[in-house]
Amino acid sequence: MPLVIPCSELRPGMCLAEALMSSRGRVLLSGGRVLDHSEVNLLQRKYPDITVRVTDPALDELIDFEDDSHDRTVAQTAARKISRSMEKVDKRICRHTALTAVDIKALHGPVRETMKYLEENPVSIALMPDSLDRDHYLREHSGNVFFLSMLLGAAVREHIVAERQRQTAVPELSRRFSLNITPLGLGAMLCDIGMLPLEHLFTTDEPLTEDDQKAIHDHPHVGADMLPEGFSALAKMIVRTHHENFNGSGYPKRMNGDSLHIFTRIVRIADAYDAATAKHVYKEAKSAARVLWEMTCGPYYRFFDPVLMKVFAGLIQPFPIGAKLRLADGRYAVVVRYNRKNPFLPNVIIAFDAKGERLPKEDLRLVLSLEDRNDLYVRSFAGEDLSYLYGADTSYRFVPARKEINTLFEAAYP
Numbered sequence: 001m002p003l004v005i006p007c008s009e010l011r012p013g014m015c016l017a018e019a020l021m022s023s024r025g026r027v028l029l030s031g032g033r034v035l036d037h038s039e040v041n042l043l044q045r046k047y048p049d050i051t052v053r054v055t056d057p058a059l060d061e062l063i064d065f066e067d068d069s070h071d072r073t074v075a076q077t078a079a080r081k082i083s084r085s086m087e088k089v090d091k092r093i094c095r096h097t098a099l100t101a102v103d104i105k106a107l108h109g110p111v112r113e114t115m116k117y118l119e120e121n122p123v124s125i126a127l128m129p130d131s132l133d134r135d136h137y138l139r140e141h142s143g144n145v146f147f148l149s150m151l152l153g154a155a156v157r158e159h160i161v162a163e164r165q166r167q168t169a170v171p172e173l174s175r176r177f178s179l180n181i182t183p184l185g186l187g188a189m190l191c192d193i194g195m196l197p198l199e200h201l202f203t204t205d206e207p208l209t210e211d212d213q214k215a216i217h218d219h220p221h222v223g224a225d226m227l228p229e230g231f232s233a234l235a236k237m238i239v240r241t242h243h244e245n246f247n248g249s250g251y252p253k254r255m256n257g258d259s260l261h262i263f264t265r266i267v268r269i270a271d272a273y274d275a276a277t278a279k280h281v282y283k284e285a286k287s288a289a290r291v292l293w294e295m296t297c298g299p300y301y302r303f304f305d306p307v308l309m310k311v312f313a314g315l316i317q318p319f320p321i322g323a324k325l326r327l328a329d330g331r332y333a334v335v336v337r338y339n340r341k342n343p344f345l346p347n348v349i350i351a352f353d354a355k356g357e358r359l360p361k362e363d364l365r366l367v368l369s370l371e372d373r374n375d376l377y378v379r380s381f382a383g384e385d386l387s388y389l390y391g392a393d394t395s396y397r398f399v400p401a402r403k404e405i406n407t408l409f410e411a412a413y414p
């Protein structure tokens with residue numbers, strides 16, 4: 001298994017463990033390439049914030065790393081399939097042609113096919129690919145929101161059945177009907193379709209005008225209205241409500257809690273998570289650790305269904321296998337196995353001393369569970385100080401219930 005290090009720690013002579021791909025699937029540098037001086041400089045200049053997987057044969061020989069390659073491939077494949085189908089919708093809207101029932105019907109195929117693929121290839125964690133350049137943000141975002149929603153939906157199937165039966169006026173809604181999550185997939189994929197005509201806003205860091213703000217505020221309605229008659233009513237409802245928060249602070253209608261459909265509550269989490277971890281012209285990406293913390297116990301914990309959020313947190317692993325973590329005592333540990341119950345406390349091996357020097361071979365065999373070791377918490381990863389994970393900062397309790405949307409980021413997250 002490779003070592004996952006921040007781009008700033010790359011040195012000439014290091015070997016890429018896998019290809020560096022552009023968001024469109026173009027290979028920028030192939031896996032197995034030994035980096036030279038100019039490539040290291042180029043990567044550090046162009047992509048200073050990414051983490052890179054480099055080979056480490058010495059560690060590989062000694063340590064039995066958890067193999068997460070299946071989960072990573074599934075995430076990438078599912079998200080790409082949906083992103084590609086969104087390309088067609090996108091082109092249609094760019095040409096200012098209205099969507100027809102035929103266009104939308106054509107989306108059912110890829111959605112069903114991808115759902116079948118996910119059923120046949122179950123995963124227990126969501127390992128989203130690191131995107132180098134999201135030149136078509138909304139397409140990629142659609143793929144990621146779809147994948148995350150499907151994964152969360154699959155993890156809470158029984159909860160979905162119970163919630164749909166509770167929420168429906170039909171007293172004995174059939175189990176088969178309740179278990180059908182196709183509308184969730186369609187709604188997740190199309191939730192931001194109303195933003196497609198506003199895609200230019202994603203490529204500028206100019207402050208939003210009043211008109212822009214209004215258009216963003218209206219995108220859930222505009223999106224739902226773009227969908228033709230006869231389209232899944234449930235999926236349309238998801239599009240219309242995907243910015244409503246669990247505590248009633250969302251938009252456009254400030255609906256709350258149990259009145260929100262279970263599918264809306266799922267998409268809300270997937271959408272917010274992906275928006276926050278994506279890099280934009282107008283904001284830096286937040287780390288997976290930061291976003292997961294903000295959504296579970298930080299400033300925004302009230303915005304999301306707590307039951308779903310708890311399950312979602314178990315699906316996200318902010319520290320990938322091979323991640324080089326700085327511990328509280330200054331030494332560096334490497335993640336060897338995920339902890340599905342508490343993703344902030346994975347199983348590690350301490351592999352480097354406080355100066356970054358590799359420890360002798362005989363010291364590299366002991367796998368430690370950070371969950372069992374209060375003294376060994378993670379201080380930083382990829383240059384980010386993680387003390388907020390352990391701090392007593394309770395300022396989040398005073399987050400106003402509702403604030404005006406001033407940036408695109410605030411519109412999408414939380």
Ligand SMILES: [Fe+2]
Nearest residue numbers: 191192242243
């Ligand atoms: Fe949205």
Ligand SMILES: [Fe+2]
Nearest residue numbers: 192271275412
């Ligand atoms: Fe979104």
